[in-house]
Amino acid sequence: MAREPDVPQKSSTADEHFHRGDPFVPRPPSSPPDPLPEQQHSAGQHKVLWLNNNGLDGQIPADLPPNLQQLQLSSNDIGGTIPPSIANVTAMRKLSSAFNLIQGSIPDELAALDGLEILYLGSNLLVGMFPPAILNLSSLTGLGLNTNMLSGEVPSDIGNSLPNLQILSLAQNFFHGEIPHSFVNASSLRVLDISTNNFTGVVPSSIGRLSKLVKLNIETNKVQARNKQEWDFVSSLANCTELQGLSLASNLLEGQAPNSLGNLSIHLQYLFLGQNRLAGNFPAGIANFPNLIILGLDYNRFTGVVPHWLGAFKILQKLSLSTNMFTGNMPSSLSNLSQLIELLLDTNQFIGHIPTSLGNLKSLATLSVSNNNLHGRVPEGIFSIPTIREIGLSSNNLHGQLPAEVGNAKQVVILLLSANKLSGDIPSTVGACKSLEDIELDNNIFDGNIPTSFGNLFGLKVLNLSYNNLTGSVSTSLGNLQLLKQIDLSFNHLEGKVPIHGIFKNATATHIDGNHELCGGAADLHLPAFSVTSSNLSEHRLPVILKVAIPLACMLSPLAVAIFVLLWQRKNHLKRSMSSLSFDGKFPKVSYKDLARATDGFSASNLIGTGRYSSVYRGKILQEENVVAVKVFCLETRGAQRSFIAECNALRNVRHRNLVRILTACSSIDSSGNDFKALVYEFMPGGDLHNLLYSTEDNGNSLKQSYISLAQRLSIVVDIADAMAYLHHNHHGSIVHCDLKPSNILLDNDMVAHVGDFGLARLQMYPMSSSFDGSTSVSSLAIRGTIGYVAPEYGAAGQVSTAADVYSFGVVLLEIFIRKSPTDGMFKDGLSIAKFAEVNFPDIADR
Template sequence: MKLFLILSFSALMLLEEFGNSHETDKQALLKFKSQVSEEKKVLLSSWNNSFPLCRWTGVTCGRKHKRVTGLDIRGFQLGGVISPFIGNLSFLISLNLTDNSFGGTIPQELGNLFRLQHLNMSYNFLGGGIPASLFNCSKLLDLDLFSNHLGQGLPSELGLLRKLVALELGNNNLKGKLPASLGNLTSLRKLSFSENNLEGEIPDAIARLTQLVFFALAINHFSGVFPPAFYNFSSLNLLDVYGNGFSGSLRPDFCNFLPNLRDLSLGNNSFTGAIPSTLANISNLQFLGIEFNTGDLEFLVALTNCTQLQTLDVSYNRLGGDLPASIANLSTNLNQLFLQNNSISGCIPDDVGNLIGLQALVFLGKCSYLLYLHIENNKLNGIIPKEIMQISTLFSLKMSNNSLTGSLPEDVGRLENLGKLPKTLGKCLSMEKLELQGNYFDGIIPDISGLVGIKKVDFSSNNLSGRIPEYLANFSLLEYLNLSFNNFEGNVPTEGKFKNATIVSLFGNKKLCGGVLELRLKPCSLQPSGNSRKKLVIGVSLGISLLVLLFIATVYLCWLKSRKKKITNEATPSILGAFHEMISYLDLRNATDGFSSSNLIGSGSFGTVFKAFVHVEKKVVAVKVLNMQRRGALESFMAECESLKDIRHRNLVKLLTACSSIDFQGNEFRALIYEYMPNGSLDMWLHPKEFEEVSSPSRTLTLFERLNIAIDVASGLEYLHLSSHKAIAHCDIKPSNVLLDDDLTAHVSDFGLSRILLKFDQETFINQLSSAGVRGTIGYAAPEYAMGGEISVHGDVYSFGILIFEMFSGKRPTDERFGGDFTLRSCIRSALPEQVLDVADELVLHNGLRIGFPKWGLGVLTAEESPEKRVEMSEVVKELISIKERFF
């Protein structure tokens, strides 16, 4: 009985102690809240006496004693200072304050948290150095103070944290040298001091850190030879010493000691001598950067064994000798190769085309004996480098199907073997093809009258202007001339090669006139003359011409009538230069199995979309067949052609070509052929239950994927509004018009309602194509359009805001629950910020990511009622990217 009483009394004392401690935790957190800036305290509104402590936002309690063991308020953007009362949370194991705006210093009282294992205060504005008391937290496993303003030096007491596995102190303006006591942290796997002002040599004691997997010292002032201690780090995946003052040579067997490296960055130091050939022993190497050093080219041979290599940068060295043929055997995963500013000689290997993943190849500066340069069918942009124009030996130059801009440079006149451009071009008698289509060249066609041996000339889909040179008619060997979709003007020649309309393509030049009838251009108006004799001659000539035209027209109409009665298999010339072969109605019918319902993948306002396999190009495409019985279908067809003919962006659907023909019943047939998007529309991903009977996605989009798609759509719209040569308003942004490719990269599609706008100033946009009202789509169209307001890019911004709401709420703006003043926009606006999770898409929350949905605030700014209050798409893109960087 006595023992029972003693135990009962002890239990009561223990309960009282824990009860008091529970209250201590609550008061400590309320003190913490009191130091948060006023405008952000609303984010901690649950921190009050009405809620149980363990249900407060960001608070985790232990199961046994209900003491606070975790505090996670990352990404809340809280301002103010960190209260010293945080040191009273004596059971705290994990503290995460990353991505806030706390200033002041790190409280000394953190040293009281002897149970603390995880501490993350990165991305704040903390100063005053690392407090010495922090080194009392001997159980710390990871310490992350990246991107603050700590300053001062690294105290030797840092070596007391012997259990540390990860230490991140980058971007803190730290000064001084690395303390030798770092060698005591033998459990470290990640160590980063990048972007500071640390100096001196690396202490030998650091060789004891044999468990390191990630070691970053980039952008400091370290000096001395390559530290011998590094050769002990056989487990390293990443070694980054870029931007220091290391010098001397690397050991020939350097890479034998570091066989597990994936990222190796040695650039911008003062290393000399040969680059170790033992790089071949690092079979998993993905990134190698040794720019701004010196050496030779032999190491490139060894790199062919690095099958995972993705980036190789050896620019700005003094590498010399011939480029080895083995460069063509580098990893097919290689997407960036930088060799510029060296002393490389010899030939570029023929088989360099084996590098099928290559996206950036830089080494053209001094190729003084280059014969062939073929860079067609890529995604190159900007102006043609002037260095190319100084390669006098160049024999063949192909740059078609890129996004190059500017005028054709006069320096091309230095290319003696191609002839003189623009004044003396014409000496290159052996030149057969001149292909510059699909770029943004402007100005007039330079003088190419001397290219008498030319067989193919393609300047289509540029911004060239002026008159068509008449000498082109005299090119006796010419088999193909494509000047489509430019800004040429004036009379089209009718002699020589221009008699044959089957080899000449002039689509999309509104100011051209005349030419042979088969070109179907408007007649040229005659200019009045002051000479009466000339008037008489003109009058007689005109009368005769009219009679001849009447006769020809009669014959032509009879021929056209009979032509409609037979099956048409005449191809329509490609309007965009992507399909080198022409495509006909019969080709499309065969490619879609007779426009079979089994190939039906969608339908829209003006047509139906089919999946098709075009045998000529050996590729799958999407064919949009216009319903020509529908009013406005022809205008939609022309709008898409006009909008997409000379714009290119990774987030805009690519129009490959078009077909304008007659079907089997003799009816007008119009079709647009696009790149095929295997993952369908964003609409079916956001509302999979509505597509269960067709091909609904097998999973839901994560929050990260939705954010990426939002960035893609915003980037495409930014390009349309600001970056193309004419501003374009899409006028119908909605999920069904956002298509997804293999990688879930988004492409804005369906330009049937788009309008090209003349930009007179930064504020005003005036409709150029049509004065007809924009229909748009109910729920997505800007409110000013319903009242007859002017078409502008601001309307797209509004639609994008609604799209953002739908993407992250999973609710359509046309949902039956909305009506009157209660809209999707007002629903979400009223929920911000405290009830935001109540209106979030349950499919996203189910995936376990509940961090505030910050992009909805952006949706409110874009979906403002007044056009003047909406932010521009360039600002939207910046903010979305910032959100992605902060949260992911």
């Protein structure tokens, strides 16, 4: 199963808490506007027209009444463009048409509305440069152009031209260049939001002249601060005595946070510094902000301990310190934060126990402490928090049993306890948590049966119990969970018949490998058929027989003891014979004749691809129903034998939704007495990524490349990334693919990408070894991979490294979006696909 993130992380930037309504962004359209003093509510005179939130479509009328003072059209489905005739409405004071589908540019004719005070056009589809006409509207007090597709530089004299501005939101556009210094001349500004653009340079040190500033949002840009001089703007913000919200998140801020941070307004409620390159200890100046509601320091390089004085922030609702290098114990004083809703401490280096007093946080909805070095037991008190919805404790060293009190968390949606040392039975009380959607208990040492109460979790979408010591059968009730999308029970000791309904009909969503005594189930699972035979009895009912045989052996004759011994030996023989099968007995055996019959004698009509060492045929095998891909190795080609062995070793224990699934292998003799080696894979009906990228369609007049949507391309990239992350990091040893390219990426009917062709793969065990077989010699100096995709510094020496895979992935990523092969004729004279992207997107290296 693809590894999902631990508790879904909300952004610790100026998110919905920071953006909630006026004055930070234009007032939500559902709120009635503030009346202008001079307005007359007379329909006959048409001074005011409020039509917010009505589901209107069409366009803005071109013949508006000339004496109209307010036009409110926000939150509808209005499209088209802004009509130039709007310039005739010279009495207009307030124009709001946010949250619509308006396209095109803002017309120059808007400059005629010299009395306009409010202009809110956010959340539309507007394009073009910053509208120069707006600079003529010197009466503006509120300007909202956020969430459009505007680009270019913001005029350097904007603050001089619009001196009366109180609210300015340019967020979520494509503006670039430096932050205009003239902003400070709009001295009445209370809200300044330029977030999610491409602003560069530094924050003007004069920003503090905006003494009335309440909220300042510069997050998600490329603003830098690397030395004392570039950090001076923080000192100047001390003049903004009314400042309540500050976000500098997701920029290029470096080094220690300056001491002047502590001089900011005591009224500060929201502080976001996450996703930068900040280092050093926890910023001490934060202690001066007792009114903080949200504090985000996530995704930085902070070290040291988290101070106990954080527990004094009585109204703090969200604390995000994720993905830093904080050490020491989790402060028990955090339990004093009675209004805390989200506590995100994951991916640090915390040690010690999880404080049991966290159960006192009666408003807590999200607790994430995954990826630390915590030990001890899971505190039962956290399951009694009435508001808890997300619990992430994965990747620690927690031990002992999972408390039965887990059943008290009736409202919990996500329960993540993977990669710990939890043991004992999985409590049946988990079945009382009827809101659960995601349960991940994998990579522990749980034993006993899978609780039948799991069948009561009708909202469950993901269940991962893999890599434990679970026994017993797979409950048929799990097949009744209609919302279940992924189930992973692999590598346990389960036995008996697998259900054939519900999730178990979907072989790509069901993972049961490594349970050698399972049988039956859907055909696509390729398990041994279930039948009631004498061997069945010992295989599937032996535990019951043993329970009877042991007491009888103590009471009856030596014959009973002999029967018991025979039964025991038979079970052991059965296990030995199963483990002697190829691929540890997980795959069925096939012969050369089976494969020849499946492919019509390896006919050319079934040939679907050829490679350096092999040919791939389409065939029907395994009960004559399933279409498969048969990869036959050309053993007369030097290196083919090694390629077969490499692919077998690489794939024998891997399992991931984005890897091509191997069904079985064949090492035999062909009809002429020659060695024959082949691998049988799940057939991918979507073909390979190379064909998808470069296939053409006939539109009647000419050929053009087939259409691939942006969403499909992004999905394919994510699929490949998931597969490579699994190969490099989520295995007992790091598998290096060595030949990642579009022709080795296959697609199923749902356009899900699967990485295949592991003929050059190498395994690096921990600590990293230099070759697959553990020998110390580096392989030959021949290029390992395909020209254009292999990193030059690795290809030249034939070195094996996950870094080389990452380089290949980068090339594939660019090829997916540019639709140019790295060996295309345009790439010559020093121009490569990477250089081409860098030239056209000069800031790509910073992303």
